[in-house]
Amino acid sequence: MTGSPLGALLVLFAAFAGSLPAFGAGNTLVNSLGMRMVLVPAGSFQMGSPAGEPLRQEEETPRRVTLTRAFRIAATEVTQKQWLALMPANRSPQQGDDLPVTSVSWAEASEFCAKLSQKEGATYRLPTEAEWEYACRAGGAEAPVAVTDLGAVAWFEASSGGTTHAVASRKANTWGLHDMLGNAAEWTLDAYGPYPRLEEEKDPTGPATGTTRVVRGGAFRSFPPALRCAARAGTPGSYQLPHVGLRVVQEVDQESPSLRVMTFNIRYDNPADGEDAWPKRRAKAASMIRFHGADVVGLQEALRGQIADLEAAFPGFGWFGSGRSAERDGEHCAVLFRKDRVEVLDQGTFWLSETPEVAGSRSWDAALPRIVTWGRLRDRRTGAAFWLFNTHFDHMGETARRESARLLLRKVAEIAGRDTPVVVTGDFNSTPDSEPYRILTSPGPAGQAR
Numbered sequence: 001m002t003g004s005p006l007g008a009l010l011v012l013f014a015a016f017a018g019s020l021p022a023f024g025a026g027n028t029l030v031n032s033l034g035m036r037m038v039l040v041p042a043g044s045f046q047m048g049s050p051a052g053e054p055l056r057q058e059e060e061t062p063r064r065v066t067l068t069r070a071f072r073i074a075a076t077e078v079t080q081k082q083w084l085a086l087m088p089a090n091r092s093p094q095q096g097d098d099l100p101v102t103s104v105s106w107a108e109a110s111e112f113c114a115k116l117s118q119k120e121g122a123t124y125r126l127p128t129e130a131e132w133e134y135a136c137r138a139g140g141a142e143a144p145v146a147v148t149d150l151g152a153v154a155w156f157e158a159s160s161g162g163t164t165h166a167v168a169s170r171k172a173n174t175w176g177l178h179d180m181l182g183n184a185a186e187w188t189l190d191a192y193g194p195y196p197r198l199e200e201e202k203d204p205t206g207p208a209t210g211t212t213r214v215v216r217g218g219a220f221r222s223f224p225p226a227l228r229c230a231a232r233a234g235t236p237g238s239y240q241l242p243h244v245g246l247r248v249v250q251e252v253d254q255e256s257p258s259l260r261v262m263t264f265n266i267r268y269d270n271p272a273d274g275e276d277a278w279p280k281r282r283a284k285a286a287s288m289i290r291f292h293g294a295d296v297v298g299l300q301e302a303l304r305g306q307i308a309d310l311e312a313a314f315p316g317f318g319w320f321g322s323g324r325s326a327e328r329d330g331e332h333c334a335v336l337f338r339k340d341r342v343e344v345l346d347q348g349t350f351w352l353s354e355t356p357e358v359a360g361s362r363s364w365d366a367a368l369p370r371i372v373t374w375g376r377l378r379d380r381r382t383g384a385a386f387w388l389f390n391t392h393f394d395h396m397g398e399t400a401r402r403e404s405a406r407l408l409l410r411k412v413a414e415i416a417g418r419d420t421p422v423v424v425t426g427d428f429n430s431t432p433d434s435e436p437y438r439i440l441t442s443p444g445p446a447g448q449a450r
Contacts, residue, residue: 027291028075029072031116031250032119032120033086033119035074035076035078035082035248036074036076037072037073037074037075037250038074038075038176038177039252039293040070040134040175041070041290041292041293042066042070043066043134043290044064044066044067045064045133045134045137046063046064046065047062047063047065047130047134047230048063048195048230049230054144055144055225055228056230057231059195059232060195060232061194061195061197063196063198063201064200065201065202065204066202067131067202067203068202070252070293071127071249071251072250072251072252073131073135073177073247073249073250074249075172075176076168076177076178076179076247077100077246077247078245078246079097079099079100079101079167080097080098080100081098083112086119087108087115091240098166098167099164099165099167100179100183100245102184102241102242102243102244102245103242104244104245105238105239105240106187106213106235106237107237107238108240109126110125110126113125113126113248120250123250124249124250125248126189126246126247126249128188128190129189129232130203132186132216133229135175135180136177136217137229138175138291139175139291140283140287143283144229150227153171153182154181154182155182155183155220156181156221156223156224157221157222160182160220162220162221163220165220167179167183170182170183174288175291179217180229181227181229182227184220184244184245185217185219185233185243185245186216186247187245188213188214188215189205190213190214191213192206192207192212192213192232192233192234193207193210211236212234213236213237214233214234214235215233216233219243221243259295259296259341259381260294260295260296261295261296261297261298261423262292262296262297262298262425263298263300263425263427264285264288264297264298264299265300265427266278266299266300266302266306268301268306269305269306278306278309282306282310283313286309286313286314289310295337295341296335296336296337296377297335297336298333298388298425299321299332299333299334299336300331300392301331302331302334304323304329307332307336310336314336314338316338316340317336317338317339318336318337318339318344319335319336320337320344320347321373322371322373324351324360324368324369324370324371325359325360325369326369327360328349332373333349333371333372333373333390333391335373335388335390340380342378342380343377343380344375345377345378346376347373347374347375348373348375349371350371350372351369351370352371352393352400352403352408353370363400363403364397364400364403365398366396366400367395368394370391370393370394371392372390372411373389373391374388374389374390374411374415376416376420385420386420387412387415387416388422388423388425389408389412389423389426390425391424391425391426391427391428393405393427393429395429401428401434401436402435402436402439404436405436405440408424409440424440428440
């Protein structure tokens with residue numbers, strides 16, 4: 001914030017993820033062919049299908065798989081326009097710039113990746129079978145799609161009319177990836193073979209040799225058993241099939257020094273939410289944190305049970321914070337943090353009121369007590385310290401939001417001082433043209449009347 005006595009101040013409005021010190025670095029990039037490459041974090045998931053899952057095949061032996069390296073994967077299948085930018089011919093039976101390219105052999109798909117690597121100055125390749133399934137499952141958030149719901153996410157035998165369709169014309173999964181099921185089936189890097197009889201495996205790459213390759217995802221002409229994240233098929237690599245295309249991944253540099261900070265209103269656990277109630281979305285909430293590779297997360301509306309669920313999903317994380325009521329229970333502005341990356345040096349909570357040290361207090365026209373949870377944190381990798389302030393402004397009181405913004409800046413100056421970077425995360429119930437937003441983002445002394 002130029003001109004502020006607070007030093008470096010970054011405000012993250014829900015929902016957003018940013019980095020320190022590379023503020024604003026995103027999880028998606030677009031290459032010169034217009035491919036939107038989505039960053040997929042390292043992580044673990046259950047590969048294969050459990051006994052009793054509808055439509056499962058016997059070869060889908062379940063095991064716990066850990067991918068130790070992040071990668072980028074294209075949000076869509078390779079289109080015919082992208083293919084022809086590097087390759088001499090397009091044999092796809094249905095022609096169209098935005099249709100997925102098909103009728104390509106595994107060797108041709110690999111050649112395309114090699115040419116793309118040369119053009120972009122980065123390593124592109126086909127995904128391993130494990131990478132493909134991890135992305136399809138969005139790290140584990142995606143439950144098997146019911147047959148009755150397939151039409152929303154996939155072009156398949158009952159919906160396609162016997163032809164491919166423009167990529168990204170069906171609903172994406174939780175990580176923003178389209179057509180992981182249906183449209184064109186997709187070559188993977190792996191040779192085809194039975195899964196090893198292991199309970200756990202790291203970075204599997206399939207059999208060491210073989211000319212039959214794994215194809216994933218099903219296609220426009222497939223029936224429901226093939227339209228599952230666990231479904232697999234073996235296809236000779238020399239075949240040029242009218243329903244098989246490709247999706248690419250890009251290898252990425254590992255262990256960026258940037259510290260990723262995220263703000264996330266997870267919506268309190270309200271049974272009246274029906275299909276959107278917390279038990280039905282907690283896996284997706286965890287998947288979203290995993291997708292952004294967050295090291296620190298400022299939560300809003302988090303109840304203790306929800307925090308416990310996220311703790312279970314992320315055993316390497318800790319948290320701090322307080323409930324907003326006089327008894328310090330109820331909704332928390334809790335801060336999750338990766339214990340191997342961040343050390344908590346100090347922490348506390350104050351109330352957004354005229355008596356900020358009084359638990360449960362509220363002022364102005366606020367409908368509910370509102371809080372700010374703060375912490376002084378140290379990045380274990382770089383040794384750098386910074387302050388985090390996480391909040392949730394009132395949803396009803398216009399005066400309360402304005403005065404909360406002023407109080408927040410005054411308290412930041414009082415607690416954090418001038419010499420250490422400050423990150424403010426929160427759901428401010430404000431728009432970019434609102435006064436609270438202007439107070440928080442405009443140059444000027446902290447908390448002065450504007």
